[in-house]
Amino acid sequence: MNLNLYIAKKIKTSSNNTIACASVAISILVMFMAMVISDGFKREIKETSVGFSGEVFLLSPGQDITNQLYPISGRPSYIDKIHSLKGIESVNDVAYTSGMLKSDESVQGIMFKGVDSTYSLDFFEKYLVEGTLPDFSGKSASNQILISERLASLMNYKCGDKITAYFVGESVRVRRFTISGLYNVRLDEMDKTLAIVDIRQTRRLNGWESDQVSNIEIKLAAGANADKICREIEEIILDRPWDDDSVIASQIRYIYPHIFDWLDLLNMNVLIILILMIVVAGFNMISGLLIILFEKISMIGLLKALGMKTRDICRVFIYRGSFIVIKGMVIGNVIAIILSILQGVFHIIPLDPANYFVDHVPVYVNVPKIVILNVASFALMILIMIIPSFFIARVQPEKTIKVS
Numbered sequence: 356m357n358l359n360l361y362i363a364k365k366i367k368t369s370s371n372n373t374i375a376c377a378s379v380a381i382s383i384l385v386m387f388m389a390m391v392i393s394d395g396f397k398r399e400i401k402e403t404s405v406g407f408s409g410e411v412f413l414l415s416p417g418q419d420i421t422n423q424l425y426p427i428s429g430r431p432s433y434i435d436k437i438h439s440l441k442g443i444e445s446v447n448d449v450a451y452t453s454g455m456l457k458s459d460e461s462v463q464g465i466m467f468k469g470v471d472s473t474y475s476l477d478f479f480e481k482y483l484v485e486g487t488l489p490d491f492s493g494k495s496a497s498n499q500i501l502i503s504e505r506l507a508s509l510m511n512y513k514c515g516d517k518i519t520a521y522f523v524g525e526s527v528r529v530r531r532f533t534i535s536g537l538y539n540v541r542l543d544e545m546d547k548t549l550a551i552v553d554i555r556q557t558r559r560l561n562g563w564e565s566d567q568v569s570n571i572e573i574k575l576a577a578g579a580n581a582d583k584i585c586r587e588i589e590e591i592i593l594d595r596p597w598d599d600d601s602v603i604a605s606q607i608r609y610i611y612p613h614i615f616d617w618l619d620l621l622n623m624n625v626l627i628i629l630i631l632m633i634v635v636a637g638f639n640m641i642s643g644l645l646i647i648l649f650e651k652i653s654m655i656g657l658l659k660a661l662g663m664k665t666r667d668i669c670r671v672f673i674y675r676g677s678f679i680v681i682k683g684m685v686i687g688n689v690i691a692i693i694l695s696i697l698q699g700v701f702h703i704i705p706l707d708p709a710n711y712f713v714d715h716v717p718v719y720v721n722v723p724k725i726v727i728l729n730v731a732s733f734a735l736m737i738l739i740m741i742i743p744s745f746f747i748a749r750v751q752p753e754k755t756i757k758v759s
Contacts, residue, residue, distance in 0.1 A: 364678075372679055375643030379683025379736070380690070382636035386629050386728060387691035393625045394724070395717030397618050403712070404607050404614060406478030407545055409447075409572035410581050411588065412610070413437075413602045420610055421451040421466055426567035427600040434571075436591050442579030447474045448568040450557040454522040454530075456550075458510045465506065465548050467520070469557030475574075476501075479538045479551065486514040486536030489551060496555035500532035503546040504539040522560050530556065541708040571602075581606050614712065633732060636683075637739040644676045644743045669744040676740045677733075684729060695720055 408420060415425040429448035438446055450469040455462055470476075472492035479501060480488055489499035502512070512518060514534050522528045532552065540546055558567065573588075575581060588604040608615040651672075658668050695718045697703060702715035 364674075372643045372646065375639045376679050376683040376686070378639035379636050379680055380687035382632040383684050383687030383729070383732065384691045384694075386632045386732070387688060387725065388694065389625045389628045390724060390728060391691075391695050391718045391720050392716060393621050394721050395719040396621060396711075396713070398719045399717040400614060400618065400712050401607075403540055403542055404611055405574065406481075407540070407542070407549065408449075408607065408610065410575045410607050411573040411585055412605050412607075413571040413573070413588070413592075414569070414605060416601055416603050420449075420570045420572075420605075421453070422569045423452055423561055426450075426561070426563050426569065427571070427602050429566050429568040429571060431571075431595065431599045431602070433591050433595050433599070437573070437588055440584060440587055442576050442584050444574045444576045444579075445475060447471070447572045447574075448554060448566075449474075449570055449572045450554050450561065450563065450567070451569045452522065452557040452560045454520045454560075456506075456510055457519055457521060458512065460511055461509065463506065463510055463547070465502075465550055467550050467552050467557055467560075469552055469554035471554045476551070479536075479540075482538045482540045484537050484539050486534065489535040489553070491553045491555075496559065497553040498530070498532050498556075499535040499553070501536050501538060501551040502534060503549070504537045505546045506548075506550070507534070507537050509547060528560065530560070541714045542712055629728075633735055636732070637736055640676060640680065640736050640740055641743050643679060644672060644740050645746070647672060647675060648743060648746055665747055668747050669741075672744055672747070673737065673740055677737060680733060680736050684733065688725075688729065692720075 412420055413427065413431075414420055415422055415427050418425055434446065437443065448471060452467050452469070453464065454467055455464050470491065472490075474491075476488045484504050489497060489501050491497050491499075500518070507513065510518075512534060514537055516534050518532050518534060520530045520532060522530070554568075558565065561567075573584075575584060585604050585606055592602060592604060658671075659665070698716060699718045704716040706713055706715055708714045
């Protein structure tokens with residue numbers, strides 16, 4: 356049996372070390388929750404942004420994804436090569452046009468996003484609160500429209516209403532649509548300014564040919580590396596024939612930079628929290644271990660007198676400290692897991708979606724990251740505990756045994 360471990364188990368400590376254990380538990384709890392909330396925000400907001408408009412785009416240089424002036428061909432010669440890239444889930448034509456909706460009480464400018472029957476509306480189905488998804492599979496252009504619940508509330512619309520849209524160009528054109536369903540994604544600015552319609556409607560309104568689009572929207576499979584795929588697409592584009600339209604590949608983070616800059620700032624806040632909590636827990640562990648050493652100073656002298664080496668005595672007290680750390684980490688992790696489950700299921704803590712892009716504090720437990728957090732925290736605190744153990748080398752047996 357390991358003698359150092361055996362002695363460490365037999366050491367009885369004072370109630371002061373309960374404070375050290377509680378400090379470790381609180382630190383792990385705070386770090387755990389900071390990490391799962393940060394990951395929750397990143398996952399929720401990225402999924403929502405990607406659901407609205409894909410993750411990678413092919414678009415005309417110098418234009419944004421809602422471009423209505425400089426269309427590109429939706430059937431470039433290299434499109435099959437893009438389809439064949441690993442990690443790509445779907446490639447779809449999208450055509451935008453801007454217009455206004457008018458009711459008896461108000462007028463609202465919105466962006467009409469035109470898609471065809473092959474476009475997956477699963478994202479909107481997830482957030483559908485009333486009605487059904489529009490059907491664009493008919494031989495002629497559909498007049499169905501999908502709008503947000505927020506927009507419907509602003510305009511006093513109901514599901515099934517026939518609404519009038521105005522499009523201002525060289526002349527004012529009027530279209531009648533029927534609301535097939537209402538969705539609520541809770542991204543305030545996108546919710547109230549985006550409607551889904553048949554791509555044949557938007558092409559006709561823009562005066563485009565049947566293969567012209569605002570952008571080609573590319574959705575990626577779960578876990579796919581957007582940067583890597585974007586570089587591969589750029590290489591394909593560089594090899595395109597001279598008669599293909601000039602296009603560039605872009606990513607969602609460059610389309611909505613304010614959202615992703617906010618997430619990057621959130622990452623910095625989490626890093627600061629992790630550092631502070633490790634420092635606090637480490638300081639308390641040093642204090643706790645020093646208390647144990649002072650309480651057991653006569654035992655240290657006796658062990659030295661019996662011939663035990665200083666490094667072995669150090670191991671005894673590091674083992675003792677590690678028991679406190681492990682107990683605190685277990686308590687902290689258990690409480691954090693319970694809180695994460697409660698928040699994930701019941702959304703106990705609400706948020707204002709106008710400021711935070713979601714209506715509740717999102718949580719996402721990334722198991723590998725949590726494991727790394729715990730292992731790294733344990734290793735750092737063990738390293739920190741080596742500092743007070745140097746006190747043992749200064750203990751003189753002849754003096755400490757007399758004291759006892």
